[in-house]
Every structure is written in C-alpha cells, then in structure tokens.
Amino acid sequence: MSAVIDPRTEAETSRFFTFVEGDTQLRVHYNDVGDGDETVVMLHGSGPGASGWANFNRNIDAFADAGYRVLLLDCLGWGKSDSIVCTGSRSDLNARVLKGLLDTLGIERAHLLGNSMGGHSAVAFALANPARVGKLVLMGGGTGGPSQFVPMPTEGIKLLQALYREPTIENLKKMLNVFVYDPSTLTEELMQARLQNMLARRDHLDNFVKSSAANPKQFPDYGHRLNEIKAPALVIWGRDDRFVPMDVGLRLVWGLPNADFHIFGRCGHWAQWEHAAAFNRMAVEFLAD
Numbered sequence: 001m002s003a004v005i006d007p008r009t010e011a012e013t014s015r016f017f018t019f020v021e022g023d024t025q026l027r028v029h030y031n032d033v034g035d036g037d038e039t040v041v042m043l044h045g046s047g048p049g050a051s052g053w054a055n056f057n058r059n060i061d062a063f064a065d066a067g068y069r070v071l072l073l074d075c076l077g078w079g080k081s082d083s084i085v086c087t088g089s090r091s092d093l094n095a096r097v098l099k100g101l102l103d104t105l106g107i108e109r110a111h112l113l114g115n116s117m118g119g120h121s122a123v124a125f126a127l128a129n130p131a132r133v134g135k136l137v138l139m140g141g142g143t144g145g146p147s148q149f150v151p152m153p154t155e156g157i158k159l160l161q162a163l164y165r166e167p168t169i170e171n172l173k174k175m176l177n178v179f180v181y182d183p184s185t186l187t188e189e190l191m192q193a194r195l196q197n198m199l200a201r202r203d204h205l206d207n208f209v210k211s212s213a214a215n216p217k218q219f220p221d222y223g224h225r226l227n228e229i230k231a232p233a234l235v236i237w238g239r240d241d242r243f244v245p246m247d248v249g250l251r252l253v254w255g256l257p258n259a260d261f262h263i264f265g266r267c268g269h270w271a272q273w274e275h276a277a278a279f280n281r282m283a284v285e286f287l288a289d
C-alpha cells in the first residue's frame with residue numbers, strides 16, 4: 001500500500017529558483033501551495049529564524065481553501081534561501097527577488113501579504129512594479145517612516161538586534177516575550193523550532209549583523225511616495241505592537257490613497273498568528289471583494 005502524501009506540508013511544497021543579482025547567482029527558496037487562478041504571495045518579517053512557512057503557518061490553509069495559489073517566499077538571508085550581505089535597501093532587494101519569483105513562474109500579477117519587513121518589501125515592490133500588484137495586505141510594516149510617539153529603535157527591534165548578535169535561547173525568549181501580546185501562547189515547541197531555524201543558518205545571522213553595520217537604514221522611509229500606490233490596501237496592526245508601533249500604520253493609511261485600517265486589541269507584532277481566525281476571514285474577504 002502506498003503512503004498517503006499530504007500536499008500541504010512544508011516538505012511537499014518546497015521549491016527553489018535561481019535569482020541573479022549583479023554577477024552573482026543565488027538560490028532562493030519558496031513554498032508553492034494550492035492551484036488557484038489568482039496568487040497570494042506571503043512575505044515574512046526580519047526576525048532571526050523567520051521564514052515564509054514559520055510566519056504564516058496559521059494562514060496558508062485558509063487562503064488555499066479559498067481558491068488561491070499561495071507562494072511563501074524566503075527572502076535572501078532567511079530560511080532555506082542563500083545568504084547575503086545587504087548594504088543597500090533591503091526592502092528593494094526583497095522586491096527584486098519577488099519579481100524574479102513571479103517572472104520565473106510566469107505570474108503577471110499577484111496579491112501581496114506582508115508582515116513587518118514583508119510589508120516593507122510589498123510596498124517597495126508596488127512602487128517598482130505597480131501593474132503587477134493586485135491588492136496589498138500589510139501587517140505591522142510598510143515603510144511608513146518612524147513612529148511619532150515611541151523612541152526608535154523600539155524595545156522589540158533592540159531585542160531582535162541583540163538576538164542576531166547573540167543567538168541564545170535566553171535572548172530568543174526575551175525577544176518573543178515582547179513580540180506577541182500574550183507570551184503564554186508561545187509553546188516551548190514553537191520556541192525550540194525557532195531556535196533550531198536560527199542556529200541552522202549562522203551565516204544568515206552573521207550577514208544580518210554585517211548588513212546592519214554597513215547600512216543601519218535597511219528599510220528606507222517610503223512615506224513620501226505612498227500616494228503613488230493605487231492598489232487597494234488593507235492595513236492591519238496590533239494595538240500592543242512593541243516592534244513597529246501602531247501610529248506607523250496610521251501614517252500608511254494617510255499615505256495610501258485606497259487603504260483601510262483594522263486594529264486588533266490584545267495583539268502584538270504578529271496579527272496573522274495571534275488573531276489567525278479573524279485575520280484570515282478579514283483578509284480573504286478583502287481579496288475577494
């Protein structure tokens with residue numbers, strides 16, 4: 001009797017493509033789930049050990065069940081993609097990699113769903129490739145500039161940077177403690193998985209530190225260009241976000257001409273995970289509208 005294969009596991013959906021940056025060929029990893037006519041690309045954040053699958057494991061099924069092809073891109077320097085030292089704009093590098101993925105797969109237009117750095121990457125892509133964006137869902141990111149109320153870098157970003165420099169379980173727990181509103185929801189299993197992801201790729205950690213030293217402004221402020229983005233956008237934030245404060249989301253909805261804003265109470269930096277069921281309903285309905 002042959003084994004039953006679950007087509008929605010990480011292993012079954014794991015793929016690679018080659019991306020060329022200057023003279024360098026780089027291997028980029030992504031997961032390809034579902035087979036709808038419309039595509040949603042999910043873009044992860046910049047935390048150590050983040051990846052498409054790690055950041056969106058509570059969302060993939062909802063979008064695939066709603067009839068979308070779901071692509072989870074591991075940016076260069078995260079997950080199973082090659083590592084890189086980024087001395088320019090990380091948001092724009094990620095946007096070029098995303099274009100490479102869509103070109104490789106022959107996808108003309110996609111919806112983009114980005115968390116934190118993923119939101120920054122989605123905005124950079126929309127500015128460079130307006131005709132290729134369907135709708136945008138931006139959670140806790142989007143390069144709307146600095147907070148007007150909270151000193152930057154925020155406590156969460158400082159803990160993230162410390163974790164990159166010293167990747168220990170103690171520092172991971174310190175970061176995760178302020179990452180979500182209710183840290184008791186983070187299981188020991190989740191934290192150990194994160195730790196393994198981080199430690200499996202020391203090159204990613206080292207290169208992030210080198211990149212930040214070479215250029216502390218990895219995510220430039222595109223606040224002044226947001227009005228160029230005509231794509232409908234749903235901006236979603238956690239009221240209690242201690243990484244990228246909620247007023248940055250307000251700046252996004254002031255700048256993006258076709259944006260709506262939803263704020264989750266009792267929610268930190270991981271809206272799509274902390275409020276997965278409500279998030280999935282809202283984002284799927286927004287894309288279908």
Ligand SMILES: O=C(O)/C=C/C(=O)/C=C/C=C(\O)C(=O)O
Pocket residue numbers: 044045046047048050055115116117118141157160219243244
């Ligand atoms: O510095 C910024 O603006 C962005 C920070 C992030 O992208 C942090 C994200 C953290 C995660 O998504 C994670 O899973 O650790």
